[in-house]
Amino acid sequence: MPSRRKHDSETLRSRIASGTNQRLVGWLATAYLVVMFATMIWVTRELDRSMRRLTGRSLQSILVGNVARVRLHFAELERDAEQVLANPATRNLLLRTLDERSGADGEADSDDTLADQIRTHPLTAGWILTDPSGRITCSEKPERVGCACALSDLNRAQLMRSGPTLVLPPPDSDRLILTVLCPLMDENQLRGTFGWVIDPRRYLSARMSITPTDATYVFDRSGRMLTRSRFESRLPLASLENDADVDTATWKPILIRDPGTFLTSPDEISDAELLRRPLTHMADQATRGSSGVNTDGYNDYRGVRVVGAWQWLADYNVGMAMEIDADEAFGPVNILRRVIIGLFCLLTVAGLCVAGLALWSARLQQRLKDRDRGRRRLGQYELTELLGAGGMGSVYRGRHQYLRRDVAIKVLEGEDLSRQSIERFRREVQLTSTLRHPNTIAIYDYGQAHRLYGDDSKKGTDDMDGVFYYVMEYIDGISLQQLIDFYGPQDPARVIHLLHQICGSIAEAHEAGLIHRDIKPANILLSAQANSWDFIKVLDFGLVKDLGRVDDTVALTMTRSDSITGTPLYMAPETIRDPSAATMAGDLYSIGAVGYALLTGQTTYDGESAIDLCLKQLEHAPVRPEVRLGRVLPDGLQDLIMQCLSLDAEARPASVSELMARLDALPESGRWNQADSALWWETVFEANRQRTPVETKNPTLADHPLEPTS
Structure with a gap:
């Protein structure tokens, strides 16, 4: 009897466990679905x-090319x-x-000579000479x-500025003729214009992609298409023939308006009704x-x-x-979507058959991953994400235990x-840790481990x-390099605001007898913290030179072993000639090069x-920033940056402190405040990040684990 009772008890427990497992599998199957x-x-x-x-x-890329x-x-x-x-x-x-x-009605004697002397451009339909009013005289x-060219007020203003202008056909014109006119000036008076006649359907259309799947076209502000459409045969209008003479053919323009319905034949909508329709979304925005x-x-x-x-x-004046x-x-994406749906259906059927096993396997793998991740430590710090790698080691995001x-x-x-590299690494920590300026990166700790996944108790004697x-x-x-790459030239007031902070960090280093030697936008971080x-933050002091130590053998070894110490685009000329002769004036040159890049969105040289x-x-010497950028910039800021970029070290500001003082004295100093900064980060930065990420996501530590050393 005791044996029978024991067997019944075990059976009952087995059934209870089986029922529990069945309910668990049912819940798991539902969750899986x-x-x-x-x-x-x-x-x-x-x-x-x-x-x-x-x-x-892709559309933007093709359009930019066209x-x-x-x-x-x-x-x-x-x-x-x-x-x-x-x-x-x-x-x-x-x-x-x-x-x-x-004042003459007949032909001028010079017409034949003029026709012989001017050679028609091969990409045009001929040339014309007009008087100031736009009437063609020859x-x-x-x-x-x-005939008359429809010179608009915009055309006349551009001609008076001695600049060529593109003249479009007037709104009521039945001829599709574009003209490129240049002003004919005499004693500062506009005597007339000379230019070329363009057949846009023949010449411009040949320079744009018109394929069976896509099309690029040019249109004016009234929504008239000036180039060819690949759907002309199916549209309710009659345009110029391919071989028609632009001077004699009648032009009936394609109107870029939303007909409200799909047009399958030319008789579906009248011209008057089409004119009452609104412009398409694209044309409305472009015009x-x-x-x-x-x-x-x-x-x-x-x-x-x-x-x-x-x-x-x-x-x-065209779009x-x-x-x-x-x-x-x-x-293609619709086809791929159907394939994905079918694939998910197959996976669902298969998953229902192995739901319990799949869940158990996933949990086991997760536990193994968690345990493995927990062992990836350096001392009391857990490494979570690889931020970047360079010639002097890798940088990880981590967290204190x-x-x-x-x-x-x-x-x-x-x-x-x-x-x-070990001595240079230690030297970077030692020198950087002596700096306390708020714009200099702060060092918290330094350590050495002999096994990435081990403990410090196994520490050996060999470095x-x-x-x-x-x-x-x-x-x-x-x-700052990402700021320049993704957002282009910066406001001069903001440039002054950023340079002032950089100078504050470097000034402290100079007062301590340290020369950075690798100041560049990639080594300067820009952050948006609460109320700041x-x-x-200036970082990467790996190439610092200590002027106070004549026995700085690490700096001397680095200088002698490397043909160039630093980044060429941001190095002073005298440092390029003799890397061992780096001075504080070299850092001033680098700061000027950073300011130049911020102001123009480009480096000093190509x-x-x-x-x-x-x-x-x-x-x-580099080109002046406003010449490089193509627009007017504050002279004071430009002069100061160009002085920092002087080829003669003696011609630069005497010190970084003097540079800070001169930045403070500029009229634009102080115009960029915290409200402007907050507005930029909350609008421009966030909007751009949603459209195109500012920073590529770094691979996780699981993708690139550190190799354990023996």
């Missing part, structure tokens, strides 16, 4: 979002017209022709004489002077749903658009270990068998190689 369904929805949405983002970037080609075409015509006017004989002949035509085609991209879709001039990008060329049918653009504070940990190990690290404050922000926006850059720095 929910997760798979949610995952399927998330994946399809992310796929659609990624495809739209990729399509938008805009560049059209601009180049116009610039070539303007340049050739100016070259014609630059010939004194031709210029005098043109002026004489205008004088002879003034051309290689007599039928043009007497307001904006540029952009739309991947959500809108109706084009055919009533078809399209995605597109557009750009308004204000200097020519350019790149459009592709939405069905064609997202056709007890304080739970995020820190940045620089690690030197593996192939980076050498006697010189080459170790992992060296030091801990510094973690800055959540971007480098646009706060600078070159094919480091040697090319060094030769330019040794022989030529």
Whole structure:
């Protein structure tokens, strides 16, 4: 009996356990279905979002190329017209022709000579000469004489500024003729214009992508298409034939308006009704002077749903658009979406069969990952994410085991270990830790471990068998290099605000007898902390030179072993000639180069190689910032930056403190305040980060684990 009771008890417990397991498997299967369904929805949405983002970037890239080609075409015509006017004989002949035509009805004697002397540009439909009012007085085609160019107020203003202008056909014109006119000046008076006649359908269309799937076209402010459409045969209008003469053919423009319905035949909508329809979304935005991209879709001039990008060329008063049918653009992603849905259905069926095993395996793997992750430590610091790697070790994001504070940990190990690199690493920590300025990176700790996954009790005596690290404050922000790369030239007042903080950090180092020698935008971080926006942190003192130590053998060894110590673009000329002769004036040059990059969005020099850059720095002063940028900048700030970039070290400011004082004395100093900084971070930075991430996500430690040393 006791044996029977014992067996029954075990059976009851087995059944209870079996029922519990069955309920658990049922719950797991339900959870698995929910997760798979949610995952399927998330994946399809992310796929659609990624495809739209990729399509938008592709459209913008193609449009930028087409805009560049059209601009180049116009610039070539303007340049050739100016070259014609630059010939004194031709210029005098043109002026004489205008004088002879003034008040005369017959042909001028100089017409034949002028026609012989001016060679028609191969990319145009001929040339014209007009009087100041825009009336054509002479051309290689007599039928043009007497016609008028519709010079707008914008055209006249540009001509009076002695600049070429693009003249569009007037709103009521039945001729599709564009002209590129250059002013013919005589004693500061506008005597007339000379230029080329353009057939945009023939010449401009040939320079833009018009394929079976996408099209680029040019239009004016009233929404008239000036170039060819690949859908002309299916549209309710009749345009110029391919071989029609631009001077004689009648032009019936394509209106970029939303017809409200898909047009399948030319009789579906009348011209009057089409004129009452609104401009398409793209044309409406572009004619307001904006540029952009739309991947959500809108109706084009055919009533078809399209995605597109557009750009308004204000200097020519025309717009350019790149459009592709939405069905064609997202056709592949729709197919892929169906494949993914089918795949998820198969995975769901398979997952229901092995739900319990899959869950157990996932939990086991997670426990192993957690345990493995927990062992990846250096002393009391847990490494969580790889932030970057360079010639002097790798930098990780980490957290103290007890304080739970995020820190940045620089690690030197593996192939980076050498006697010189270890001494240089220690020297960087020692020198940086002596600095206390708030704009200098703070050092928290320094240590050495002999096994990344072990403990310090196994510490040996050979430095080459170790992992060296030091801990510094973690800055959540971007480098000045990323600021320049993603946001371009900065406001002069902001440049002064940032340079002042950089000078504060370097001034403390100079007072301590230390020269940084590697000041560059990539070594300067910009953060937005609570109540402290646009706060600078200077880091990477690995190349510091101590002027107070004549026996600084580490600095001497680094200088002798490296042909160039630092970054060529931000090195002073005298340091390039003799790296061992680095002085504080070299840091002033580097600060000036950083200011130049912030102000212009470009480096001081362009070159094919480091040697090319060094030769330019040794022989030529950089171009003044406003010339490089192409717009007016404050003279005081430019003069100060150019003085810092002087090839003669003696001509630079006497010290960083003097540079700070002169920055404070500039009229723009203090105009960039915390409110401006907060507004930039909350609007410009956040909006740009949602569209294009400012910083590529760093790989996790699991992707790139540190190699344990023996």
